[in-house]
Amino acid sequence: MSSGLAALKRAARQEARLRLRAIPPEHMAEQSRAVCERVRAHPSFAACTGVAVYLPMVDGLELDTWPLVEAIFDSSSPKRVYVPKIEDGGHMRLLRATSLAELRALPANRWGCPEHTDEMAVALDDATLAGEMDLVIVPALMFAPATLMRLGRGKGFYDRFLARLDVARRERGLAPSFKLGVGFAEQMAEAVPAEAHDIRMDAIVSPVATCP
Numbered sequence: 001m002s003s004g005l006a007a008l009k010r011a012a013r014q015e016a017r018l019r020l021r022a023i024p025p026e027h028m029a030e031q032s033r034a035v036c037e038r039v040r041a042h043p044s045f046a047a048c049t050g051v052a053v054y055l056p057m058v059d060g061l062e063l064d065t066w067p068l069v070e071a072i073f074d075s076s077s078p079k080r081v082y083v084p085k086i087e088d089g090g091h092m093r094l095l096r097a098t099s100l101a102e103l104r105a106l107p108a109n110r111w112g113c114p115e116h117t118d119e120m121a122v123a124l125d126d127a128t129l130a131g132e133m134d135l136v137i138v139p140a141l142m143f144a145p146a147t148l149m150r151l152g153r154g155k156g157f158y159d160r161f162l163a164r165l166d167v168a169r170r171e172r173g174l175a176p177s178f179k180l181g182v183g184f185a186e187q188m189a190e191a192v193p194a195e196a197h198d199i200r201m202d203a204i205v206s207p208v209a210t211c212p
């Protein structure tokens, strides 16, 4: 990556963290509920049979996806649910979860994200390889709804996972996954610095708008 772009990304991540820290907790909870409602109302949600969703970090500072996860498991027409697990070496696996209780009981990893432990995950396959998810709920530090681009946490986990997922789906004759970015109003920007490997979202949902 060119050092100019790296510096731009670094500065934009710092700006995003400042904005996130300034959101009152009750405003975060309210926005999270509104975004989860909008996701449930989106056509890609009704259409999907398998959803990849992150579980929010315990210390907050990102959109709370629990209202969405609870709604999926409460539904009479359940969908398959997959959650990320970070492996050594910077690889992200997606593991199928079979109940809300299973997810609720997951311990926090070193970054504060609820995640299966290595022992729990031993018998679980990486669902990415079978291309099982048709909808991916994508986190980011900042989004640009006008361009559908996102700025992640800088480790490339989602960019690499989304690329691998769609390769697996293509090999099976399946359409690409629908990539739905979710964030607080404070995380929406005019533009974000982007590189060739940064994967474009199909839609971005904030509490007040769904783009496109």
Ligand SMILES: Nc1nc2c(c(=O)[nH]1)N(C=O)[C@@H](CNc1ccc(C(=O)N[C@@H](CCC(=O)O)C(=O)O)cc1)CN2
Residues within 6 Å of the ligand: 054, 055, 056, 057, 062, 084, 085, 086, 092, 111, 113, 139, 140, 152, 153, 154, 155, 157, 158
């Ligand atoms: N809830 C949740 N789960 C998720 C993600 C996420 O963004 N949110 N991820 C999305 O990719 C993956 C974990 N990705 C991470 C990527 C980078 C860092 C990281 O660099 N942490 C810093 C300190 C924290 C920070 O301010 O970002 C560090 O370790 O130095 C942490 C997690 C998978 N699970």
Ligand SMILES: Nc1ncnc2c1ncn2[C@@H]1O[C@H](COP(=O)(O)OP(=O)(O)OP(=O)(O)O)[C@@H](O)[C@H]1O
Residues within 6 Å of the ligand: 009, 140, 150, 151, 152, 153, 154, 155, 156, 157, 158, 159, 160, 163, 195, 197, 198
């Ligand atoms: N498809 C890919 N293949 C190989 N390397 C990649 C790919 N996507 C991203 N990377 C690498 O990952 C690192 C982080 O990329 P970047 O700064 O774009 O992360 P990010 O978009 O903030 O992270 P994330 O996607 O996890 O939210 C970079 O070194 C980049 O080269």
